[in-house]
Amino acid sequence: LKKSKDKIIIEIERNKKNFLITSVLLEQNSKLTVYHDISQIKKAEKALISSEKRFKQLSNLTFEGILIHDKGIAIDLNLSLASIFGYSRDELLGQNVIPLLIPAKYHNLISENIIKNHALPYDVEGIRKDGSVFPLELEARNIESDDKSKIIRVTAIRDITQRKKAEQKLLKQNQEYASLNEEYKTQNIELIIAKEKAEESDKLKSAFLANMSHEI
Numbered sequence: 001l002k003k004s005k006d007k008i009i010i011e012i013e014r015n016k017k018n019f020l021i022t023s024v025l026l027e028q029n030s031k032l033t034v035y036h037d038i039s040q041i042k043k044a045e046k047a048l049i050s051s052e053k054r055f056k057q058l059s060n061l062t063f064e065g066i067l068i069h070d071k072g073i074a075i076d077l078n079l080s081l082a083s084i085f086g087y088s089r090d091e092l093l094g095q096n097v098i099p100l101l102i103p104a105k106y107h108n109l110i111s112e113n114i115i116k117n118h119a120l121p122y123d124v125e126g127i128r129k130d131g132s133v134f135p136l137e138l139e140a141r142n143i144e145s146d147d148k149s150k151i152i153r154v155t156a157i158r159d160i161t162q163r164k165k166a167e168q169k170l171l172k173q174n175q176e177y178a179s180l181n182e183e184y185k186t187q188n189i190e191l192i193i194a195k196e197k198a199e200e201s202d203k204l205k206s207a208f209l210a211n212m213s214h215e216i
Contacts, residue, residue, distance in 0.1 A: 065078065066081060069155065101126055138154070
């Protein structure tokens with residue numbers, strides 16, 4: 001009986017040790033799991049920050065303005081966009097930039113293009129901070145959002161002042177060429193008429209001389 005009791009005590013002690021070892025292992029495993037999860041989260045956060053940083057660097061290097069907005073409210077924008085309109089980045093963030101940067105006559109067109117998710121480039125005008133108006137080209141696309149009440153739109157904005165000047169210069173040159181062409185046509189017609197008159201005059205002169213010779 002004593003031996004059985006001793007065996008039971010030994011078994012209990014062994015179970016206690018196993019339980020303690022198991023508990024320690026579970027605790028360590030739990031800590032490792034938590035550490036692993038935190039490590040993964042930190043890696044993901046680091047990758048996201050790095051990705052955002054690269055995006056901002058790239059977007060700031062481009063000469064065209066980049067605007068991310070929700071129905072006109074600026075969520076993010078690059079430095080080029082702020083520079084195009086003469087504002088600082090902080091002055092535009094969180095603002096409804098459509099009435100601020102675009103003349104009223106284009107607002108309906110922009111609203112329709114947002115709703116239709118129009119993705120082809122189109123021309124409008126912009127208003128700088130100093131009030132000056134200049135030509136713009138917009139090209140935009142809607143991006144999906146978890147919040148269905150939002151319409152997130154990424155817009156590329158280009159100042160096309162130089163292009164419009166070049167187009168106006170080319171148009172003026174074409175008009176001048178067309179005018180010169182008409183002038184040359186008129187001169188050519190006048191030359192043809194003058195030539196025909198000269199030829200007719202020569203014929204009459206020849207006929208007159210022939211007739212005189214005959215009379216003589």
